[in-house]
Amino acid sequence: DTGVSQDPRHKITKRGQNVTFRCDPISEHNRLYWYRQTLGQGPEFLTYFQNEAQLEKSRLLSDRFSAERPKGSFSTLEIQRTEQGDSAMYLCASSLGGVGNSPLHFGNGTRLTVT
Amino acid sequence: AQRVTQPEKLLSVFKGAPVELKCNYSYSGSPELFWYVQYSRQRLQLLLRHISRESIKGFTADLNKGETSFHLKKPFAQEEDSAMYYCAPYYGQNFVFGPGTRLSVLP
Numbered sequence: 001d002t003g004v005s006q007d008p009r010h011k012i013t014k015r016g017q018n019v020t021f022r023c024d025p026i027s028e029h030n031r032l033y034w035y036r037q038t039l040g041q042g043p044e045f046l047t048y049f050q051n052e053a054q055l056e057k058s059r060l061l062s063d064r065f066s067a068e069r070p071k072g073s074f075s076t077l078e079i080q081r082t083e084q085g086d087s088a089m090y091l092c093a094s095s096l097g098g099v100g101n102s103p104l105h106f107g108n109g110t111r112l113t114v115t
Numbered sequence: 116a117q118r119v120t121q122p123e124k125l126l127s128v129f130k131g132a133p134v135e136l137k138c139n140y141s142y143s144g145s146p147e148l149f150w151y152v153q154y155s156r157q158r159l160q161l162l163l164r165h166i167s168r169e170s171i172k173g174f175t176a177d178l179n180k181g182e183t184s185f186h187l188k189k190p191f192a193q194e195e196d197s198a199m200y201y202c203a204p205y206y207g208q209n210f211v212f213g214p215g216t217r218l219s220v221l222p
Binding site for chain 2: 040041048050055103106107
């Protein structure tokens with residue numbers, strides 16, 4: 001499967017713990033996005049990379065959230081001191097920038113449950 | 116902030132009936148418009164984009180800049196069309212997703 005892959009698929013953690021998720025985009029895609037989705041809502045933008053540069057970050061994003069894409073390939077999203085409100089599906093998507101507004105290719109997501 | 120509204124959370128139609136899923140977006144320049152779909156137990160995927168003017172799985176979408184709407188239509192719904200549908204304008208360097216409409220096509 002050469003699509004976007006995310007790991008883990010599910011994560012259950014206790015409030016106050018740190019968690020890290022990984023996303024492997026489609027190999028030739030230079031843009032990588034993180035979205036969060038809660039029940040009954042559409043995906044909500046968190047942050048966006050072009051190659052290794054983080055170009056945009058949602059103003060709604062708490063300082064507890066940080067994302068990296070060190071070599072312009074895979075990306076990690078870390079949430080520190082998790083709260084119950086962080087429970088959601090975290091989606092990663094990639095696209096090929098530089099050819100107009102290339103559509104997003106999504107992974108299956110990581111479902112986070114904070115107890 | 117850019118906003119996208121999809122007024123129906125759930126839309127139920129019978130097989131063979133026409134279907135229209137509504138989408139309105141807040142005005143900011145001329146965003147490119149997309150519809151994404153999520154079938155049961157599958158990942159979110161592109162259904163169609165306005166610029167390509169393609170008809171995918173019998174769906175088309177009409178852009179009305181005056182009303183800032185991008186409604187999705189299909190003349191004859193099929194059971195396999197049952198899914199969640201998200202309208203997603205592309206603003207700047209980012210897609211903004213609507214809350215989604217669940218389409219249920221009844222036999």
